Amino acid sequence: MGQPLADPASAQFTTNPPRDLPTRRNTEMLLLAFAAGLVTIALVLVEANQEQALTLSILWLGLAYLGILAAAHLAVRRWAPYADPVLLPCVALLNGIGLVMIHRIDLAKAETAAQAGRDYSPGVTNQVLFTVVALALFVAVLIVVNDHRTLTRYGYIFGLVGIVALALPAVLPSSLSEVNGAKVWVKLPFFSIQPGEFAKILLMIFFASFLVSKRDLFMVAGKKFLGVELPRARDLGPILIAAAAAVIILVLEKDLGSGLLYFTIILVMLYLATERVIWVVVGLTFFVAGCLLAFNLFEHVQQRVENWLNPLGPRYDAQGGSYQIAQALFGLGTGGVGGTGLGAGRPDIVPEASSDFITSSIGEELGFVGLAAVLMLYLLIAMRGMRSALAVRDTFGKLLGGGLSFAMVMQIFVVIGGVTALIPETGITAPFLSQGGSSLLANYILVALLLRVSDAARRPATRPRPPQTRQAPISDAHTVLVQRPPARDEKNGRTA
Amino acid sequence: MNTPLRKVGMAMLLMIVLLLANDTFVQVIKADTYRTDSRNRRVLYDEYSRQRGQLVAPDGTILAGVKPSGDKLNFTRNYTDGAMYAPVTGYYSINYGAGGMERIEDDVLNGSDPRLFVRRLSDMVTGRDPRGGNVKLTVDPKVQKAAYDLMTKHGYTGSVVAMEPKTGRILAMVSTPSYDPNALATHNGKEQNSSWDKYSKDKAQPMLNRAINENYPPGSTFKLVTASAALEAGIGPDTQVSRAPNVQLPGTSTTLENYGGETCPGTTFKDALAHSCNVPFATFSGQLGADKMKTTAANFGIGQSDLAVPLKVAPSTVGPLDSPPALYQSGIGQRDVRLTPLQDCLLSATVANGGMAMKPQLVQSILAPDLSTIEDVEPEQLTGKPALSPDNAKILTDMMISSESFTAGNGKNPALKIASKTGTAEHGTDSKNTPPHAWYTAFAPADNPQIAVSVIVENGGNRGLAATGGSVAAEIGRAAIAARLGGG
Numbered sequence: 004m005g006q007p008l009a010d011p012a013s014a015q016f017t018t019n020p021p022r023d024l025p026t027r028r029n030t031e032m033l034l035l036a037f038a039a040g041l042v043t044i045a046l047v048l049v050e051a052n053q054e055q056a057l058t059l060s061i062l063w064l065g066l067a068y069l070g071i072l073a074a075a076h077l078a079v080r081r082w083a084p085y086a087d088p089v090l091l092p093c094v095a096l097l098n099g100i101g102l103v104m105i106h107r108i109d110l111a112k113a114e115t116a117a118q119a120g121r122d123y124s125p126g127v128t129n130q131v132l133f134t135v136v137a138l139a140l141f142v143a144v145l146i147v148v149n150d151h152r153t154l155t156r157y158g159y160i161f162g163l164v165g166i167v168a169l170a171l172p173a174v175l176p177s178s179l180s181e182v183n184g185a186k187v188w189v190k191l192p193f194f195s196i197q198p199g200e201f202a203k204i205l206l207m208i209f210f211a212s213f214l215v216s217k218r219d220l221f222m223v224a225g226k227k228f229l230g231v232e233l234p235r236a237r238d239l240g241p242i243l244i245a246a247a248a249a250v251i252i253l254v255l256e257k258d259l260g261s262g263l264l265y266f267t268i269i270l271v272m273l274y275l276a277t278e279r280v281i282w283v284v285v286g287l288t289f290f291v292a293g294c295l296l297a298f299n300l301f302e303h304v305q306q307r308v309e310n311w312l313n314p315l316g317p318r319y320d321a322q323g324g325s326y327q328i329a330q331a332l333f334g335l336g337t338g339g340v341g342g343t344g345l346g347a348g349r350p351d352i353v354p355e356a357s358s359d360f361i362t363s364s365i366g367e368e369l370g371f372v373g374l375a376a377v378l379m380l381y382l383l384i385a386m387r388g389m390r391s392a393l394a395v396r397d398t399f400g401k402l403l404g405g406g407l408s409f410a411m412v413m414q415i416f417v418v419i420g421g422v423t424a425l426i427p428e429t430g431i432t433a434p435f436l437s438q439g440g441s442s443l444l445a446n447y448i449l450v451a452l453l454l455r456v457s458d459a460a461r462r463p464a465t466r467p468r469p470p471q472t473r474q475a476p477i478s479d480a481h482t483v484l485v486q487r488p489p490a491r492d493e494k495n496g497r498t499a
Numbered sequence: 500m501n502t503p504l505r506k507v508g509m510a511m512l513l514m515i516v517l518l519l520a521n522d523t524f525v526q527v528i529k530a531d532t533y534r535t536d537s538r539n540r541r542v543l544y545d546e547y548s549r550q551r552g553q554l555v556a557p558d559g560t561i562l563a564g565v566k567p568s569g570d571k572l573n574f575t576r577n578y579t580d581g582a583m584y585a586p587v588t589g590y591y592s593i594n595y596g597a598g599g600m601e602r603i604e605d606d607v608l609n610g611s612d613p614r615l616f617v618r619r620l621s622d623m624v625t626g627r628d629p630r631g632g633n634v635k636l637t638v639d640p641k642v643q644k645a646a647y648d649l650m651t652k653h654g655y656t657g658s659v660v661a662m663e664p665k666t667g668r669i670l671a672m673v674s675t676p677s678y679d680p681n682a683l684a685t686h687n688g689k690e691q692n693s694s695w696d697k698y699s700k701d702k703a704q705p706m707l708n709r710a711i712n713e714n715y716p717p718g719s720t721f722k723l724v725t726a727s728a729a730l731e732a733g734i735g736p737d738t739q740v741s742r743a744p745n746v747q748l749p750g751t752s753t754t755l756e757n758y759g760g761e762t763c764p765g766t767t768f769k770d771a772l773a774h775s776c777n778v779p780f781a782t783f784s785g786q787l788g789a790d791k792m793k794t795t796a797a798n799f800g801i802g803q804s805d806l807a808v809p810l811k812v813a814p815s816t817v818g819p820l821d822s823p824p825a826l827y828q829s830g831i832g833q834r835d836v837r838l839t840p841l842q843d844c845l846l847s848a849t850v851a852n853g854g855m856a857m858k859p860q861l862v863q864s865i866l867a868p869d870l871s872t873i874e875d876v877e878p879e880q881l882t883g884k885p886a887l888s889p890d891n892a893k894i895l896t897d898m899m900i901s902s903e904s905f906t907a908g909n910g911k912n913p914a915l916k917i918a919s920k921t922g923t924a925e926h927g928t929d930s931k932n933t934p935p936h937a938w939y940t941a942f943a944p945a946d947n948p949q950i951a952v953s954v955i956v957e958n959g960g961n962r963g964l965a966a967t968g969g970s971v972a973a974e975i976g977r978a979a980i981a982a983r984l985g986g987g
Contacts, residue, residue, distance in 0.1 A: 120689035336533020349541045371526040412511040425521040
């Protein structure tokens with residue numbers, strides 16, 4: 004990819020005019036078909052193992068899934084033809100595995116409920132509905148944001164809306180906002196949403212646009228402190244305020260996982276924008292101090308740490324104790340390397356098996372191998388996103404793409420790290436896999452933006468572009484004179 | 500901005516590698532620790548879906564088997580004559596766990612017992628689904644059925660225990676009213692729950708195993724202990740005893756009467772047992788003293804707190820025996836004397852076995868899934884000390900034969916050659932106006948004992964205050980004996 008811009012030096016010797024990049028939409032279609040095949044096999048396995056028979060639910064689940072894939076693919080073909088062909092199939096596969104797993108846990112829970120004489124309404128129906136809605140949003144984002152740079156115009160608005168959305172559950176009464184101890188919901192009559200999931204993306208757009216606009220200022224101006232040039236307070240102020248507000252709100256909402264997520268995302272975006280490691284060092288110092296403070300201030304933090312250090316220990320049965328994480332570990336251990344087989348394990352024993360702990364369910368039934376494959380899918384999404392960020396020509400796109408990609412990996416790090424007791428467990432969802440509408444909607448939006456960035460990265464720069472409001476400083480411009488395609492007004496030709 | 504992007508990319512790669520490394524630790528290195536943790540219910544569910552072993556009678560009757568369930572657990576526990584054998588088999592329920600033999604022999608039945616290890620290994624190699632081992636019980640379906648049918652026919656609440664005197668093998672263990680363990684084994688959760696509720700809330704306590712988990716005042720059947728102590732102390736069967744209708748308890752104004760306040764029809768020790776006169780036995784007990792009574796009782800197994808057949812048996816007791824009145828009243832099986840029906844059966848069985856109590860056993864052997872024997876349970880002595888000498892046992896047997904001859908009730912058959920002792924035990928706060936427990940303990944044939952049996956019918960059965968051991972309980976004991984000996 005990116006051959007025409009790959010090496011300006013070699014471009015001197017290019018005899019042929021740069022070729023248009025293939026769109027690779029057919030590759031995407033093949034990969035999607037492959038994902039659909041895998042998911043169908045998984046579904047059949049689940050049904051065979053759980054029900055001992057194949058039921059009609061295969062048909063409607065399978066058709067719904069295929070319909071969603073086809074719609075997504077056609078939308079990308081139409082509105083982001085040069086988008087990275089690997090992103091969507093990875094997402095589709097994850098989403099499919101998630102649906103299969105949720106359906107599988109539904110079957111188990113329905114049986115348990117039947118044995119105990121209770122009723123059970125399956126969660127997969129909702130999840131399919133949410134997937135359809137998520138897809139609609141995905142398409143809407145692709146259509147509305149036909150160039151990601153237009154987002155910079157609304158940076159401050161996004162930031163404000165993001166903070167308000169994030170703060171909303173904290174100010175609402177608990178009856179409208181609290182589920183299982185985490186005050187991160189807004190409960191509406193027909194459904195509930197976690198506005199924080201969306202705030203994450205809004206704030207990332209704000210940070211990216213803000214950092215890009217102020218980038219020059221805080222890279223040059225300011226005082227020296229301990230040999231480091233610090234930007235002026237008024238240049239960095241808004242971002243510090245937004246960051247602090249976000250983290251404080253999350254601490255108040257007891258949503259420690261999201262707190263960690265936001266904090267690291269902000270840190271990484273700051274580092275990407277300033278290219279100064281000192282931000283990471285300062286940030287981590289603050290982080291460690293904050294952790295120590297939180298540990299000493301909040302009892303629930305101490306409990307979480309205790310549960311993490313000793314999941315099989317005395318807090319196994321305690322209120323808010325390590326039961327859940329212990330059961331997840333039991334499941335993972337039972338699964339072992341190869342897993343128990345889809346539909347043949349007992350993942351439903353773990354509380355929240357289909358939402359926060361869906362990765363432990365996958366680890367139990369598909370084993371280490373399956374969980375590693377899932378990790379690879381996330382890594383692939385993130386790396387493809389990163390690749391697009393590298394290739395895209397504008398700094399906003401780079402920052403946004405880098406931020407979104409990192410957010411994907413960081414989420415999965417917090418989730419799987421928590422489930423496998425690498426870090427203290429915090430309740431956040433695995434993107435595309437976990438049951439839960441907000442997470443699904445938000446992550447589809449995230450992927451739509453990544454696709455948009457990748458589309459911009461791979462799109463041949465022949466079409467007239469919207470006027471660039473901010474250009475890279477002249478000092479960044481390449482000094483070697485090379486022959487360029489006439490239409491390109493890109494100054495930042497160094498990048499590839 | 501590309502350099503930091505690449506570095507962040509590297510950091511992301513590192514994070515994923517870290518996750519993979521940690522997951523390897525959890526799912527590969529520590530996997531066994533987690534898999535085998537006792538709190539990991541997956542192991543339990545695995546057992547539930549394995550083909551559980553059977554509980555079989557020596558004649559091959561399957562008391563608890565499995566039938567294919569067609570659902571995810573593959574098999575349903577299936578009890579033939581569930582209610583009849585419930586005190587023996589117990590229950591096996593997904594929601595409520597297991598009880599009775601199902602619980603005690605769970606390791607064998609679910610196949611996790613170490614003795615089954617080699618077979619499990621071969622199952623694994625041959626790819627056959629692992630199955631549990633079987634347990635062969637000692638119960639004789641004929642005896643069990645005869646006793647259970649009569650108890651339920653009359654609507655009695657109570658228990659029947661029968662055993663082989665020479666081996667201690669339990670031939671019958673009936674407790675009525677009973678419950679149907681099939682209702683708890685069903686995979687229909689609603690049915691299971693409502694059955695459990697029904698059984699556990701029922702005032703008649705159908706899930707109580709009266710044979711081993713409940714103890715009662717044994718009444719006159721306890722005279723076998725007192726008589727043994729007397730015989731061992733050198734009091735011969737022809738020793739003259741008081742015919743008086745009552746005796747004043749030493750140091751009190753209370754009197755202890757013969758049944759119905761009657762004068763004892765005979766004058767010897769032998770007559771006293773045959774006619775179950777209270778006064779002579781109360782007096783014997785007072786004369787012999789607490790130590791001798793306790794020793795003899797202990798040699799019969801009374802007071803053993805760790806008896807298991809292997810179902811755990813509630814301890815029987817003679818009480819503190821701390822005063823002469825206590826001794827007098829205890830000598831006829833009242834006051835604080837409490838025996839389980841199993842222990843009461845042991846009284847007859849011990850006499851029948853020449854004075855040596857054998858350890859009651861409900862398990863005959865452990866079988867592999869293919870029904871080959873893995874381990875036999877050998878008979879063993881219960882206390883190792885004879886309760887009475889073989890000679891005295893013969894004397895006591897004669898006395899019991901004569902007791903049987905004076906005992907009324909249905910089911911009499913001279914061909915059975917029964918030696919027995921009845922009991923009519925007062926209980927409750929207003930003991931004179933509470934229908935007594937009717938007891939009957941016996942063995943047969945007297946000259947070569949094959950079966951000892953004990954019957955208790957709570958609260959006089961259907962005869963109320965007029966009930967006696969002979970009129971209510973004897974019929975059932977005789978039926979059980981007849982079923983075993985084929986003379987019925």
